[in-house]
Amino acid sequence: MIRLPRVSKPVRVLLRKELRQFLRSRNALLTGLLLPALIMVVAPVVQLLAAAGGSAMRGQATLPAGVPGMAGLTRLDELFLYVTFPLFFVLGGLMTPALAATHTVISERERRSIELLVALPVSVKDILTAKTAANLLVAAATLLPLFVIDATVVLLLTHAGVLYVMAALVLVLCALTASIGISLLLALVARDFRTANNLNGFFVVPTMIMTGLCVTLVPGLWRFLVLSLLMLALGGLAYLIAVRWLTFERYLT
Amino acid sequence: MQPVATALAFRSVTKRFRNGRVALADVTWSVARGSRTCLLGPNGAGKSTSIRILEGALRPSAGSAELLGEPVDGPGYAAARLRTGIVPQGPGMYTDLTAREFLRIAADLYGCRPDRAIEAFGLRDHLRTRLAELSGGFQRRVVLAAALVAEPELLLLDEPTVGLDPKASHEVHEYLRQMMASRTVLLCTHNLAEAEALCDDVIILREGRVVVQGRLNDLRRGARSRLRLAAHQGPQAVVARLNGFGPVRVDGDRVLLEVADPEREAPRVLRALMDAGLDVYECTPQQASLEEVFLEAVG
Numbered sequence: 001m002i003r004l005p006r007v008s009k010p011v012r013v014l015l016r017k018e019l020r021q022f023l024r025s026r027n028a029l030l031t032g033l034l035l036p037a038l039i040m041v042v043a044p045v046v047q048l049l050a051a052a053g054g055s056a057m058r059g060q061a062t063l064p065a066g067v068p069g070m071a072g073l074t075r076l077d078e079l080f081l082y083v084t085f086p087l088f089f090v091l092g093g094l095m096t097p098a099l100a101a102t103h104t105v106i107s108e109r110e111r112r113s114i115e116l117l118v119a120l121p122v123s124v125k126d127i128l129t130a131k132t133a134a135n136l137l138v139a140a141a142t143l144l145p146l147f148v149i150d151a152t153v154v155l156l157l158t159h160a161g162v163l164y165v166m167a168a169l170v171l172v173l174c175a176l177t178a179s180i181g182i183s184l185l186l187a188l189v190a191r192d193f194r195t196a197n198n199l200n201g202f203f204v205v206p207t208m209i210m211t212g213l214c215v216t217l218v219p220g221l222w223r224f225l226v227l228s229l230l231m232l233a234l235g236g237l238a239y240l241i242a243v244r245w246l247t248f249e250r251y252l253t
Numbered sequence: 254m255q256p257v258a259t260a261l262a263f264r265s266v267t268k269r270f271r272n273g274r275v276a277l278a279d280v281t282w283s284v285a286r287g288s289r290t291c292l293l294g295p296n297g298a299g300k301s302t303s304i305r306i307l308e309g310a311l312r313p314s315a316g317s318a319e320l321l322g323e324p325v326d327g328p329g330y331a332a333a334r335l336r337t338g339i340v341p342q343g344p345g346m347y348t349d350l351t352a353r354e355f356l357r358i359a360a361d362l363y364g365c366r367p368d369r370a371i372e373a374f375g376l377r378d379h380l381r382t383r384l385a386e387l388s389g390g391f392q393r394r395v396v397l398a399a400a401l402v403a404e405p406e407l408l409l410l411d412e413p414t415v416g417l418d419p420k421a422s423h424e425v426h427e428y429l430r431q432m433m434a435s436r437t438v439l440l441c442t443h444n445l446a447e448a449e450a451l452c453d454d455v456i457i458l459r460e461g462r463v464v465v466q467g468r469l470n471d472l473r474r475g476a477r478s479r480l481r482l483a484a485h486q487g488p489q490a491v492v493a494r495l496n497g498f499g500p501v502r503v504d505g506d507r508v509l510l511e512v513a514d515p516e517r518e519a520p521r522v523l524r525a526l527m528d529a530g531l532d533v534y535e536c537t538p539q540q541a542s543l544e545e546v547f548l549e550a551v552g
Contacts, residue, residue, distance in 0.1 A: 009361075009362075009364075010362055013358055013361045013362055014358075017350070017354075017358055020349075020350075020354070021347075021349050021350065024349045025349065110345075111345035111346070111347075111348070111385075112343075112344055112345030113344060113345040113346060113347050114345075115341040115342065115343075115344035115345065116341060116344045116345070116346075116347070116355070116396065116399070118305075118308055118310050118341065119308065119339040119340065119341040119344070119396075119399070119400065120339075120358070120359055120362050120363075120399065121331070121334040121335050121337075121362050121363060122362060123309055123310075124310055249310070249311055249312070250271075252305065252310050252311070
C-alpha cells in the first residue's frame with residue numbers, strides 16, 4: 001500500500017484557508033483560469049486545426065536544414081507538436097502556479113494580514129508550505145483537465161501517438177514541480193504585485209529561451225525528456241536559493 | 254507539565270539581519286511566571302524583533318530565547334506555543350474571511366473550540382461579518398479572542414491598542430484587565446499610560462540593549478521624586494523660601510521641589526514655609542511617572 005507523506009495539522013488548516021480564499025477571489029480565479037486556458041488549449045488547438053483544416057498554412061513545412069531538432073519534421077502539424085507545443089506546456093506549467101502565488105502570497109503581505117497568521121501557533125514554514133501546496137493544487141486542477149483536451153485533440157487530429165501524450169504530460173508535471181521553487185522564491189522576494197509580475201517575467205523569458213534552444217537542438221521526443229530535466233533543475237535551483245540563501249525569515253522582514 | 258519559574262527569557266540574544274543591521278545586541282532579560290511586564294523603547298529599540306523571536310518567526314543570531322522554559326528553536330517550542338496567545342501589532346484584516354471563519358482557524362490550530370472566546374468578547378452578532386468590514390474595536394476584539402481562544406497561560410501583546418480611537422482603546426483595556434488576571438503577560442507598547450495602568454514590571458530597550466529592568470514601583474522610587482507646593486503668595490515666594498532644600502522648578506502656579514523621599518521631607522518643608530508666613534494650600538508628594546523613568550532611561 002502506498003503511504004502518502006503526512007501533512008501536519010497546521011498545514012492542513014492553512015491549506016483549507018488558502019483554497020477557500022482563492023475560490024472567493026474573482027481576480028485570482030479569472031487569471032488562474034483564463035491565461036492557462038489560452039496557453040494550454042486555445043493557442044495549440046487553433047494551430048492544429050489550422051494545420052489539419054483548410055488553412056493556407058496546410059501542407060509541407062519549409063524548415064532550415066541541418067538543425068538537429070528540426071530533422072524529420074516535414075509536416076506543419078509536426079512542427080507545431082514538437083516546436084511550439086513544448087513552449088506552451090512549459091509556460092502553462094510554470095505560469096499557472098506563479099499566478100496563483102501572486103494572489104495568495106502578495107495580497108496577504110500587502111494587506112498585512114500575515115501578522116494575524118504569524119500570531120497563531122504556526123511557523124512561517126507552515127504558512128509558506130500551505131500557500132505553495134494551494135497554488136500547486138489550483139494549478140493542477142486547472143491544467144490537467146486542459147491537458148486532457150489537448151491530448152484528445154492531438155490524438156484525433158495528428159499522427160502523434162500515446163507516447164507523445166505521455167512525454168508531454170511528464171513535461172507539464174515537471175514544469176508544475178518546478179513552479180514550487182519559483183513560487184517560493186516569489187513569496188520571499190516580492191513585496192508587491194509589481195515586483196511579483198517582474199519576477200514572473202524574470203523567470204519566463206530565460207525559460208522560454210532555454211526551451212527554444214532545447215526544441216531546436218534536441219531531436220524527437222528526447223526534447224521532452226531534456227526539457228523535463230531542465231525544469232526540475234530550474235525548480236531545484238529556485239528552491240535552494242529560497243530556502244538556503246533567502247531563508248523563510250525574509251517573508252516577514 | 255513541570256511548572257517553570259521563568260515564563261520568558263532572553264539570554265545574551267543578538268539578532269543581526271542580513272543587511273547587517275543589529276536589532277538586538279547581547280540582550281538579557283526575563284519575565285517571571287505570573288508577572289505583568291511591559292517592554293518599552295523608542296522606535297527601532299528592538300521590541301518587535303523580540304516579539305518576532307518569541308513568535309518563532311525570527312531566530313536569534315546568537316544567544317538563546319525561551320518561551321515557557323522551551324528554547325524557541327527546540328523541539329518543545331511547538332507545545333509551548335500552544336500555551337501562548339499573541340496579539341499582533343495593528344494587523345491587516347482579511348477581506349475574504351468572516352470573523353467566524355478566522356476564529357475557527359485559530360481554534361483548529363490551538364485544538365479547541367471558539368465558543369467561549371466568542372461569548373467572552375461579545376462577538377456572537379458579528380460572526381458573519383468579514384473581518385475588514387468590522388469596526389476597529391471589533392477587529393481588535395476578534396484578534397484578542399483568537400489569542401485567548403485556548404485560554405493560554407502566557408499572553409504576548411504587541412501594541413494592542415495602536416490605531417484605535419479613545420473609546421475603543423478604553424474598551425480593549427477593560428478586556429485586557431480581565432484577561433491579564435492570572436496570566437503571565439508581556440505588553441509591548443509605546444503608550445506609557447497603558448503600560449502604567451496594566452503592568453507591574455518594566456523592561457526598557459534602547460538601540461537593541463536593555464537599559465532598565467525592574468519593578469515599576471522600585472524604578473519610580475529610584476527616580477527623582479518631588480514635592481508639589483503651592484501658596485497664596487505665588488510660586489516665586491515659595492521658591493525664595495526653599496533655598497537649601499533641593500532643586501526647584503516652577504510649573505504654572507506650582508513649585509516642584511526634588512527630594513529623595515517626598516513623604517519624609519514634606520513635614521519639614523511645610524513647616525519651613527508656614528514659619529516663613531506663607532499660606533500653603535498644597536503640599537503633595539509626587540512619585541516619578543513611568544514617562545519620567547522612560548525619558549531618563551532613553552535620554
